[in-house]
Amino acid sequence: MNSYSAFAYVYDQLMDDVDYIGWVDYLEEIFKRYNKRPKNIVELACGTGNITNILAKRGYNLIGVDISEDMLFVAQEKARAMGVDVIYLNHDMRELFLPSELDSILCICDGINYIIDEKDLLNVFSSVYNHLKDKGLFIFDISSYYKLSNILGNNTYAENFQEVSYIWENYFDEEQATCDFDLTIFIKEGDLYKKHEESHCQRAYKENEIIEKLKEVGFHKIETFEAFTFSKPKNKSERIYFVCEK
Ligand SMILES: C[S@@+](CC[C@H](N)C(=O)[O-])C[C@H]1O[C@@H](n2cnc3c(N)ncnc32)[C@H](O)[C@@H]1O
CATH class of the missing domain: 3.40.50.150 (Vaccinia Virus protein VP39)
Structure with missing residues (x-):
């Protein structure tokens, strides 16, 4: 992805x-x-x-x-x-x-x-x-390591706007010192919203x-x-x- x-x-x-x-x-x-x-x-x-x-x-x-x-x-x-x-x-x-x-x-x-x-x-x-x-x-x-492991890591964020909404789910892996971000984005197209998914990975x-x-x-x-x-x-x-x- x-x-x-x-x-x-x-x-x-x-x-x-x-x-x-x-x-x-x-x-x-x-x-x-x-x-x-x-x-x-x-x-x-x-x-x-x-x-x-x-x-x-x-x-x-x-x-x-x-x-x-x-x-x-x-x-x-x-x-x-x-x-x-x-x-x-x-x-x-x-x-x-x-x-x-x-x-x-x-x-x-x-x-x-x-x-x-x-x-x-x-x-x-x-x-x-x-x-x-x-x-x-x-x-x-x-x-920082602190932010990825303690703030973003293992937390879910979501925001809901008129044209776009997203769900951002994060998983911190202590052993690899990485934070996986799974993003689900809904973008308005006409009267409907199209769902997009992507994953990011950051190293702490x-x-x-x-x-x-x-x-x-x-x-x-x-x-x-x-x-x-x-x-x-x-x-x-x-x-x-x-x-x-x-
Ligand atoms: C959080 S965004 C920051 C964008 C911009 N610097 C800003 O301040 O808004 C991180 C950016 O890193 C880019 N990126 C990630 N890995 C990269 C790589 N190996 N080489 C070049 N760009 C990369 C992504 O495509 C993305 O645009």
Whole structure:
């Protein structure tokens, strides 16, 4: 079952309460904190371009990469409507072929949680390292182990809107440290609703596991923050930011 296929077309509606402008402000604060003025930026797992298009509108050169053609279709439509030029590439971030010497590489809102296999994670990090110029920044976030195991895991969420409704059932596997999301989405078509089903799987990583892997590929200047702050992550932080300078 594909991830982010039917879901792609309702993703933005379901993420309606997310403050993407504030999110991009935070990324720019990180650039400032590190005295960077990046020009060429790649966003991995860019989805429907919520972050990508806003950054492009603010004058950065953006390439957005995602494994889902449907998410990219929506991203491109939005870029056109916003009058911004973004190159969108349908790639799996586990096999990256990008222009090298990038100023910054981003992976925002869980992209890294979708890398289940530790060897793949090492490949992603190593390839990011090789595509960055010296002193370039790799910025990404994860949903924390705490969030996937204690909040989302073994819980069911549902919302019911006029055009779309969904049921989101989650199962956390302690042994594999993975959270399976089973999504059932009902999208209005005329007077009826069509049922779509898809499954996603995210890996719950502990902060130290990730830091070890980043060091293994060559990153040594690494800071972690509780999302949208510059404070250290806490036991119950739900989103953790990693900022790595090459
Ligand atoms: C939660 S969405 C985040 C989208 C976007 N960054 C945002 O902030 O709205 C996660 C995205 O990761 C993408 N993804 C998952 N695995 C991927 C992979 N191996 N390579 C590239 N993209 C991937 C999915 O297609 C999806 O668009």
